[in-house]
Amino acid sequence: MPDDILDLGPQARLVARVAEGITDEHLAAPTPCPAYAVRNLLGHVIGLAEAFRLAAHKEFGPTLDTSPGSLAPDVTPGWRGELPKALDALAEAWRDPAAWQGMTRAGGIDLPGEVAGLVALDELVVHGWDLARATGQEYAPDEASLEAARALLTPTGEADGESGGLFGEPVPVPDGAPLLDRVIGLSGRDPGWRAEG
Numbered sequence: 001m002p003d004d005i006l007d008l009g010p011q012a013r014l015v016a017r018v019a020e021g022i023t024d025e026h027l028a029a030p031t032p033c034p035a036y037a038v039r040n041l042l043g044h045v046i047g048l049a050e051a052f053r054l055a056a057h058k059e060f061g062p063t064l065d066t067s068p069g070s071l072a073p074d075v076t077p078g079w080r081g082e083l084p085k086a087l088d089a090l091a092e093a094w095r096d097p098a099a100w101q102g103m104t105r106a107g108g109i110d111l112p113g114e115v116a117g118l119v120a121l122d123e124l125v126v127h128g129w130d131l132a133r134a135t136g137q138e139y140a141p142d143e144a145s146l147e148a149a150r151a152l153l154t155p156t157g158e159a160d161g162e163s164g165g166l167f168g169e170p171v172p173v174p175d176g177a178p179l180l181d182r183v184i185g186l187s188g189r190d191p192g193w194r195a196e197g
Contacts, residue, residue, distance in 0.1 A: 008094045008121050011145045012087040015128040019083050021137050031134040032193045038134050042083065043073030045127050049086035052120035055106040056093035094120065122149040126187045134195050146179045153186035
């Protein structure tokens with residue numbers, strides 16, 4: 001791959017490995033996304049993988065025009081086979097340099113291909129953490145993915161008195177905190193979140 005595009009493959013594989021560790025008993029468990037149980041978050045990840053695959057190919061249509069907040073995601077009985085295939089297809093689509101060029105659409109929003117690729121990667125990083133934390137699994141994304149997510153989530157050009165990050169109000173994290181914790185804080189989540197029980 002050219003040096004100027006990011007490989008979503010390592011992060012996609014990590015999310016797939018986290019999903020392998022999810023049991024049926026985990027599906028109703030809460031996640032750091034208050035409105036989503038594990039099953040809903042898995043459904044969201046499958047949906048976003050398909051949407052951003054289409055965005056990479058610039059295959060415009062209803063899937064790319066739909067806001068993710070308008071759907072109530074859930075998993076189907078075949079999700080264990082569906083999720084890794086969707087993640088593999090997502091990563092493969094973004095290996096094409098053309099995916100990172102020109103304009104595309106996702107979630108009903110027009111955006112440059114290079115931004116859409118970073119958003120897709122960030123979604124994998126953050127939701128992978130959500131799923132790992134909700135199900136008590138270890139989680140260690142590669143540094144390139146974390147740095148890309150940090151760059152995307154870091155607020156820029158804010159006027160005095162304005163706050164809020166790309167996906168919500170950032171949660172303060174100490175400067176010396178691990179990069180993963182800083183990324184999670186920038187996403188509006190508490191890096192210390194733990195499932196109860």
